Amino acid sequence: MEKVFEAIRQKVADEPYAKMLGLELAEIKTGYALVRMAYTEAIENIFGMAHGGAIYSLIDEAFEVACNSHGIVSLALGVSVQYLKAATRGDMLQAEANEVTRSARISHYDIAVRNQNGDLIATCKAMAYRKKDPLPFLAGC
Secondary structure (H helix, E strand, C coil): CHHHHHHHHHHHHHCHHHHHHCCEEEEEECCEEEEEEECCHHHECCCCCECHHHHHHHHHHHHHHHHHCCCEEEEEEEEEEEECCCCCCCCEEEEEEEEEEECCCEEEEEEEEECCCCCEEEEEEEEEEEEEEECHHHCCC
């Protein structure tokens, strides 16, 4: 599995959207991911708060990594996010995705976004469709 994890780490590090938002894959295990993002002015909305889309992107990156950590192409079927508390500029936000269930075709995840103090910023329930195909960038690993 370490070869799968390393290939995913490299893909995330090279992903243009993740780079633009400053998303950092901090940890990956089977069915698990921890992704960090600094809350800077660049992700603020018109109210001077962290944009919901930026927080969603942090969640989605953790979800993407966790559900693909098995080395099989997995794609989002549904994502439900609840925004619970406003983050503060300067916060280091982290999304932690945990696999709850997994079958041959469907997997479910709980994802929590917290700041560096452990304050819960958002929660998410997500479901992925698991194809039979290995991740295409694993060839040669």
